[in-house]
Amino acid sequence: MSWTAPLAFAGCVLCIGMGVVVAESDVRLPGNNQGYEPEQPIHFSHRVHAGELGMDCLACHFAAEQSRHAGIPSLDVCMGCHTHVTSGFDAVLEERDVAKAEGREPRRIVSPELRKLYDAMGLDDDLEPIPGAEAKPIEWVRVHGIADYVYFDHRVHVARDLACEQCHGPVQSMERVRQESDLSMGWCIDCHRASPAEPGAVGMVGAEPKHVSIDCVRCHY
């Protein structure tokens, strides 16, 4: 990596020299993870859950109402439904047809992705606990990450009826979650200061102008 640093530096100097404005392009400032779409240990589809099934975001991310963090639900939240739903609907229908043709009872179909969930929970094919198996946590990859010195609070925004999509984008259409906004401070402030000319920050919450703080210690402490 030793040669990349001076190269990057030279690149920066060149950009500034040419007066290139770094915006709205593929070039991102350091720390800007816009468009980040990492692979997750389980192929969990927000498109299916939030889009097709129309589940409310807060059904799983219930912490967003009460806490700074939206929270990744613990596995037993998944199990609330997936004790019964063990596979996609298509696979179940197919098994039903096959079973009908073979003249037997349809078997329980477990999708490979849900198998990972059951493994983590220490459950066998009949969803019975495997003796001696401990529930293991799943290591999800964080998509929306902000710096350590920023303290964003979900609960305040949820309490003021901001739609989740306003920051997180059309998650209901994402197969794999992608960071839609750049989550930069300027992007936050744009909202907090809907009218930049006005001192003292009056932002628009829905159609209502509301006092929204732009104090540094609102987020940095």
Place this chain on the structure above:
Amino acid sequence: MADTDRTDDLILPVEGDGASRRSFLKLAGFGVASAALAGCTRGPTRLVVPRPTGAEGVVPGRPYWIATTCGGCEAACGVLAKCRDGRPIKLEGNPQHGVSRGGLCAVGQASLLDLYDGRLVDGAQLRGSAVEWSALDDEMRTALTASRGRTRLLTRTLTSPSTRAWVARLEKQHGVRHVEWDPRSASALLDAHKACFGVRAVPQMRLERARVLVAFDADFLGTWLSPVELAKRYRAGRNPDGGAVSRHIQLESRLSLTGCAADERFAIAPWEQRAALSAICARLAEHAGRKPPFDLVPDAPRPDDLVRIADELWAARGGGAVLLCGSDDPGAQGLAAYANDLLGAYGDDGVLNLGARSGIRRGDDGALAQLVADMAAGEVDVLIVDGLDPLYELPGELGFRDAVTNVGLVVTTSAQPDELHSVADAVAPVPHALACWNDSQQTAGEYSLCQPTVPALRSARTLRASLAAWLGDSREDRELLRDHWRTEIAPRLARNVPFDAFFDRVLHDGFVASSGEGVLGVSLDAGALAELLRTAAPAAPAGDGLALVLHANVAVPEGRHAHNPWLQEVPDPLTTIVWDNAACLAPETAARLGVKPDDVVRVGPDLELPVRVVPGQDPRVVAVALGYGVSGTDRFSRIGPSWLEGRLTVQEGGTVGSRAAELLSFDADGLRWNGRAVDVVGTGESVEVAATQDHHRLEVPEHLAPKRGAVRDAVLITDLKTLQEDPAHALHRHHVPESTLWPDDHVTTGPRWGMAIDLAACNGCSGCVVACQAENNVPVVGKDEVRRHREMTWLRIDRYFVGHGDDLRTVHQPMMCQHCENAPCETVCPVLATVHSEDGLNQQVYNRCVGTRYCANNCPYKTRRFNWFEYERADELRNLALNPDVTVRSRGVMEKCSMCVQRIQEGKAESSRTGDPLADGAVKTACQQSCPADAIAFGDLNDPESSVAQLVRGPRAYTVLEELNVAPGVTYLADVRNAPKSAAEKSHG
């Protein structure tokens, strides 16, 4: 900032047996793990790891509170452990707790860090090697059976009733003899009560009732018995703004925190105590028309003052007068008991209540001496020691070190590898109070429960569980505890409630009290009192010798607290020393000996200590703090930053401070802290002690002062009489310029946060200092950095001496960022890293700061701290104590008190979530919450009804350096002394 993730999404089970320390750390590690870089423009991949199964009521990122009991000392204050992600991150006083009522001292605050001490013994040990608990249990069962009647259990006062029950079973089944002893012994007080009233107990002290309170060597606001409880009660009886104010007179040989708070204070030598008490008793007896049942002790110091004090006491008799005595002399204690009896202090309405006697001191010096004699005589086969390190705590002359070699099997329960470990055959380590089940009985009817707040971080077992296992009961500790509560406590306290509901209720509250304990009617046994006075009295040292006064410091009161770096770095509120103890001398004594501060003197045969000069101390004594010189404290030698010119905090193989316990003396009547005659000689050497005394001074040096008298005092004192009669002129106010260069552009529409600090209430206990450190992730910097004026504490306690001699007043002033409206720091920051918020806070923005330090230069209060280094955060276990709501600052960044803005934001967010407006008192700063004296008020200055706004309007309110017109957001309330009538006129403002 640090390239790590917060562990907020990691929630671990609070209860449960499966989680080992390893698995806990592994899980905790996931949260902070950062994997490979995913390309140059991407940050490192960060993981979010939710717990597999949710826990009821636990939401990621949301703190939850567990009511439990502090394990810092025997006082057993109630605490609420603030937990995040399965671990406690902060302790706060439990406001509902009947004893401590929301206060918490420095030791209690810092006890959190001990939970995350990686050096503690993990699992049972037998003859130096780790063994299974069952192997230890087998060995113990065999030994206990074989040595019937020849086993001793040595503990400090056991406050846990369930453990006492198991001790009783052990005594019955194996003929074990139980010896209780306390390093901060109250044996003389207990023995005197036993002799005079037949009750060997410390009475409950209802100081809120006292109208006249005279204390002899009793540092009840600092280190004596139960300081948080006593400070709460004391303050309840002193409300200068309209309520009653007690008269407090202190007679003591060294200057204690309690002496600093006193309305009147006299320095008397330890050997003068009996005479002084005797003079008071004689005068009281004269008033009562009785003849004292003992021969008066002649040569009382200051007889006129003593007569006046006795007259004041007599005038408040029958409930309002009390004489507290913290002396180690049974004779003095006997006289104090006689005086209290005459004054009716033991009556129904009296201050002292032997019916609800305190259960926190039972130690018996005589029993300890007998134990050592038995050991020396070879009559002890098995010795089990709990909570004590006699090799450190006892003087060599008692002979414990030799005697212990005669014991076949020595078992210690200490988890900290202490000196006893070097001779112990077995170690059965006890868990931290925050990681186990326990209970505590403060008085006859008051019980606290202690419950785990975190899965076991190491393999450990409470004394109760160990005793039960050795008696063949292998039930879980929780069951043992519940069993005792079911059979012994619930029948008395929960008559009509099912046990499970009762226990759950106590678990939720952390505390239960029976309604009304009866007052024990006592009558004084005059013969026994006369007998007490025939015990050997402390004698004046011959010639030029000084009398040694050994005492406990507020921050490191005992050796067992020495392994806590937070406590070691708390400046002693009087000497302002950190990481050391010293020989404290009165100014005239130091002059006579030809020594000055930092000179090394030899005290006694071989104790070498640096000198500190303390005005107000009796010139005939030298005061030395115990609790230092603990072996193993060289673990802190490299604490703080390491750099070219950095020096070690402790030499390798050395200790923090010096061990003074060797100079304790043991005579027929018990342990003596005071009065030993010692020679103090200068060694000709000097060392650079790390003391914060001269750091960050507010006074302008004389040669720079614009005009003499133009600079006002930082602390103001008024006397009660003036305050009540002419409140408008109670303070000598300075002229504040009306015109200002600052534009009036800080208009706040919502709240404007402000603070009011009552100097009449603050006693300098430093609980707030540690609370702030714990809340705000303030690093420990080590002795060398403190020497260089680079301590990082956001909140410091300034100590001012005002006046001389008997008129000496010592005032403690908590000083932190004053959040000035016209903040001088804000105008000089070139990058706008410190700016004003719309709610009146002076904001410090770490991510903007480039470290010019202009702001610190321009701050008149000297409250800004610069991160000269990336301070040590390598101990991952200790890092679990970090507050995830506050940024860990990195090198090159300025920081300072934020008025706990994270708590303000939390309060605002909760208010916006629930829709309820933010009520006054809903947000408490860490310092305010912890204060045992309720000296700090915080709230919205724009709300005229808020408590802080009312205080700011009061007659005692002033701001420090008012003449600078920086309009601080922190207001101080002048100290008030309830001066004697004759002295009220000459009091100075």
